[in-house]
Amino acid sequence: MRINRPLALFCISLIIFLTACARKETASKAAPVAKAKVSVNWDKVVTVSKTAPTLQVVVNPPLRRGTPIHDRVFQALHELGADYVRYVPWLPYPKLGVAELEPPSDGKTSWDFSLIDPMMEDLMNATAGHSVIINFSTIPQWMFKTEKPVAYPADADQVNWDYEKGTEFRDASLKEVGDYYARLVSWYTQGGFTDEYGKRHESGHHYKIDYWEVLNEVDFEHEMSPETYTRVYDAIVSSIRHVEPQMKFVGVALAGTSPNIFLRENVPAYFEYFLNPKNHKPGIPMDMISYHFYAGPTADQSPKAQQYTFFDQAAGFLNSVRYLEAIRQRLSPKTQTDLDELGCIPDNDNAVPRKPIPDSYWNLCGAVYGYLYGELSRFGIDVAGESQMVGYPSQFPGVSMVDWNTGQPNARYWVLKLLHDNFGPGDKLVDTTSGIPYVYAQGYVTRDGRRKLLLVNQRDRNFDLSMAGSSGAEVVYVDQTTGFQPPARSQLNADQMTLRGLEVAVVTLQ
């Protein structure tokens, strides 16, 4: 049998097109689903959002030039167009994140940006025109007292979780660590620096760096107490300001606000101490604080169980945010807040070999981020940063926002894109109820005056939603049918729609 290929292609395309257009309506016919009525009072403004949706990029080998995914990933980052992109050359790859791996000695220094610069350049190019938060979080290990020197892999791409050791700086005055960061900043913003022996190193870089975040997860990395961290923060900030007086700073980057970790620390005390200006040297700015949240299931939780526990954990985290905001407002009300690592970490994520991750997981985590973004915008948080651009086996694959083999963004990235393309600071949040505990809904009157509704399905099953005045509205959505593809679009032909399992949708009313 011969097939008329152009005709067949046309027919298939037509079917796909019509199916896509009608999916919001036909899905409801497929199976009986629970119904709910979403109510929005567009005239009752609850608050005005300050919240920028964004992400963090953590340095790792797949992001190096020449890898199969490099171009696709940086293209995605560029196309996202987000502000406050956080960039973290982190501890697992010392050669990619530490610019002076050996202590200066006998008139010689080890300053070397040859492996660090290319990725930083790519990052700055991909985010051109947007603000960035740079965090070279890994202090050269030789600055700490240890029984013996700590080695690092010769292979820049070899993962190594043992680089950071010790809790006591060899230079108790902290001048050494302050000087290191001042030179680093000078390299990237002032065209170069003069090293410990007076030698000039030219970089040619004159990047505009808006924010410098001072270290990462300091409650774990070098196990800093609030008192120690505050001293280190002050020392680094003082030194950097000599080099770049315009720089703003982000402090704390605490891990302990994540579930389970919290219970081992006194998190409130950390913020009580750091945010109290009395505990800082005079004139030290606290422009922004940051802290992290990862939903983390126990190993015995199936995907079915995770749809409950992830949202429970997120709700619990939001309770913490309320209390932390109260501490911030009381002690340092001008300080902003960046929740710069929001994500999920599966149990035993770095095991090699690793169990396959079901595609629905990316939708679940995308939905958690959609829910968090909506709530954080209600709380007045300034930045909500999803974590992280690229993860891959051996380095938190469950936290990735792309397929680490192809670089193609997954549903987590596409949810962020959806939010970024529709919402941001200046939007008015209006009184909204979803009518059912499994669906999160938040109405926004956006900066350009449009009425938009964010919907997040917290369960992996469909719900039929009715919404007054939504007939004719455009729906842009990420669900398990869009998978690794960009958000899809459809138009409602009635005041109702079906929200599919773990779907995140933005409904723009006519």
Next chain:
Amino acid sequence: MRIDRATRPLALFCILLIVFLTACARKETASKAAPVEKAKVSVNWEKVVTVSKTTPTLQVVVNPPLRRGTPIHDRVFQALHELGADYVRYVPWLPYPKLGVAELEPPSDGKTSWDFSLIDPMMEDLMNATAGHSVIINFSTIPQWMFKTEKPVAYPADPDQVNWDYEKGTEFRDASLKEVGDYYARLVSWYTQGGFTDEYGKRHESGHHYKTAYWEVLNEINGEHQMTPQTYTRVYDAIVTAVHRVDPQIKFVGLALGGTSKDYFEYFLNHKNHKAGIPIEMISYHFYAVPTPDQTPEIMQYTYWEQADHFLEVVDYIQNIRARLSPETQTDTDELGSISADDLEQDKPGHVVQPIPNSYWNLCGGLYAYLYAELAKRGIEVAGESQLVGYPTQFPSVSMVDWNSGQPNARFWVLKLLVDNFGPGDKLVGTDLDTPYVYGQAFVTRQGQRKLLLVNKRDRAFEVSTPASQGLEVTFVDQSTSFQPPASAHLNGNKLTLNGFEVAVVNLSK
């Protein structure tokens, strides 16, 4: 087969022997029944984490099954007496106005409506059952006529008729709050001073001279009459001032917050917001694990612990606020429990109560034991389980007894296990588990005994390696003991099988 008379005693003896040996050996034989996961507890007896201040106890909420003459009255009060707990909280609550409000009509034309005839018997039974132990009394329901409402609020003629609509209005008719203060002063005088003089100067004799250790001022004030922190603090001050004139020895508990809204703590605990000299001896707040209606028991074994952990996070924040504003104030978490999704529908017409699986009581018992130990770590003074009797129409899922027979369920027996083994003065020592599914906390008790509390968070068995040795005694509540008292067994080595949702105390000193 016939058994002749001579062999019957022998048969009976054999059967009893088998039963006895089976019970004694259950810790060992259970592990043979099915392959189970393994867990290991490590204890550092020299590492004292903190010294416990925490009393395990419960609340008794007034409702008709507790009235004299009901089928369960005697059994329930017997259980309360045998528990022997301090800080028992007693709450004549809003659903039964005739059982909780002593002056149901406003005084008028020289007449008052003071009537304790339905209130006294249960109060007497409570005080008798807790004789020798401290109590926290909370007549939480303010006579409704003291509030401004469009029309008078009716109450059922039948004292046993549940009524969720008695509390209305947010504004007191006497803005000076003298009226509400005087009501509570007379109530306290009735129970502690042998009687009182009413609004028209008439003496009412009670003969009661109860020692009431604590008076808690109202209940869940964020919900009941929707009091703001400011309003509640004024009302608290007015009631405390009036009650103190009658009984200067009485101590007070404030807030009894349903949930953990931070604004109440910030305002109430700040002495500047109170009249001079008003004591804030204790605050109280509540926690219930509440599943969404779509959660099966399989899912609840995950979500309950998440919710408990988030509550503990908030406890840390509240403890920080308390330490900053009023460090001398103690804390009673006086409603700890779980409310099923079905119970939240109980006030809807035609609601049919869904059966509660027996495993639920064990899950909730395990949850309470976990909270007890974690609250002890956090320096909380009182951990009160909620509530002695619930029954269809009034939160059956919160009950600690079978509402048909009065027989205590696993929630009560876990509390009994804790009261019999732990309390203020115990030292909590360093305890580590190698699995997230089993919780463990070791104590050196006031008597110097080494005891290990174990809680299985999952509905499946674990083989737990402990520091125990041959012959040591373990006392436990699990799904086999169910509505019966804790059982005891002797270990046959250092391992024991912890059954699904089991709570066990291993005495390592014998």
